Amino acid sequence: RRRAQEAERSRPAITTDGHQVAIAANVNRPDSVAFALAEGAEGVGLMRTEFLFLERGDTPSEDEQEAIYRAMITALGDGPDGNRPLIVRALDIGGDKQVPHLDLPTEENPFLGVRGARLLLRRPDLLDPQLRALYRAAKHGGDLSIMFPMITSTWELQRLRARCEEIRAELDAPAVPIGIMIEVPAAAVQAAALAEHADFFSIGTNDLTQYTLAIDRQNPDLAAEADSLHPAVLRLIALTVEGAATHGRWVGVCGGLAGDPFGAALLTGLGVSELSMTPRDIPAVKARLRGASLADLQDLARRALAQPGAAQVRALDAGAA
Numbered sequence: 088r089r090r091a092q093e094a095e096r097s098r099p100a101i102t103t104d105g106h107q108v109a110i111a112a113n114v115n116r117p118d119s120v121a122f123a124l125a126e127g128a129e130g131v132g133l134m135r136t137e138f139l140f141l142e143r144g145d146t147p148s149e150d151e152q153e154a155i156y157r158a159m160i161t162a163l164g165d166g167p168d169g170n171r172p173l174i175v176r177a178l179d180i181g182g183d184k185q186v187p188h189l190d191l192p193t194e195e196n197p198f199l200g201v202r203g204a205r206l207l208l209r210r211p212d213l214l215d216p217q218l219r220a221l222y223r224a225a226k227h228g229g230d231l232s233i234m235f236p237m238i239t240s241t242w243e244l245q246r247l248r249a250r251c252e253e254i255r256a257e258l259d260a261p262a263v264p265i266g267i268m269i270e271v272p273a274a275a276v277q278a279a280a281l282a283e284h285a286d287f288f289s290i291g292t293n294d295l296t297q298y299t300l301a302i303d304r305q306n307p308d309l310a311a312e313a314d315s316l317h318p319a320v321l322r323l324i325a326l327t328v329e330g331a332a333t334h335g336r337w338v339g340v341c342g343g344l345a346g347d348p349f350g351a352a353l354l355t356g357l358g359v360s361e362l363s364m365t366p367r368d369i370p371a372v373k374a375r376l377r378g379a380s381l382a383d384l385q386d387l388a389r390r391a392l393a394q395p396g397a398a399q400v401r402a403l404d405a406g407a408a
């Protein structure tokens with residue numbers, strides 16, 4: 088019976104009209120890869136590397152990081168079509184992810200402060216060893232991509248990309264795809280310009296919702312209103328997909344909406360082609376997508392965009408998808 092369940096879980100998410108959606112896992116620890124694969128992940132769509140720093144009292148060295156990334160690549164090897172993808176997000180420190188041992192200045196508004204890409208650009212002592220570790224790992228094969236968090240302008244992306252290229256050249260490493268998180272409205276509205284310089288996008292609906300709706304993602308009193316199904320958030324996702332298409336880039340979602348079966352259905356209708364989520368959410372999302380047609384999901388997405396609020400979007404769940 089276990090065997091049958093595993094076989095069922097590893098089947099792809101293909102809609103009734105033959106459209107396949109890539110299903111990946113979000114992992115915070117390297118040793119979660121095995122569990123993610125058992126739940127049916129086809130790769131890792133988001134490795135949150137800040138947890139490598141959060142869970143210990145010091146900063147992992149370049150060598151230690153290389154060993155971790157290589158172990159993950161090995162764990163993801165040998166998929167049905169070769170190596171499974173591994174998308175490693177460069178450190179996203181700040182906001183809700185504070186690392187005490189880095190002794191960063193305290194900020195009145197850390198969510199609007201030096202976090203993600205802004206911190207990486209100010210701290211080459213954090214960025215460079217991580218990039219070196221990633222490119223060193225890439226020299227041993229695998230399907231590795233690098234992703235930058237909290238990008239708000241094309242200029243930030245260009246500078247980070249340039250640093251990647253310098254380090255790649257120094258190490259004589261292979262080029263790897265470089266993608267960005269779309270998790271700030273500024274990035275969504277500039278998606279077409281960013282798409283010229285990014286190989287892929289992954290939408291972080293947790294932060295995108297927080298920054299679009301001006302709601303702290305951790306405020307329990309506003310948890311109901313902080314719904315990623317808000318039509319404004321959906322509009323920004325649609326804009327991101329459109330912008331990406333101008334340069335033929337693919338768009339994934341790695342925020343919490345991807346792991347909600349109805350959200351996953353809606354995102355597929357909006358044109359998202361990869362969904363990355365907590366491993367535990369994978370079986371239900373796959374089942375949902377297998378039961379729907381892309382044409383119906385596209386229709387659902389059109390109707391969702393026209394609703395007055397998140398509650399009305401969620402009410403469309405009744406039968407449509």
Ligand code: PEP
Pocket residue numbers: 133135179270290291292293294295341342343
């Ligand atoms: C997000 O913001 O949706 C996201 C996936 O990143 P994190 O939750 O790690 O901030």
Ligand code: MG
Pocket residue numbers: 270291293294
């Ligand atoms: Mg985020």
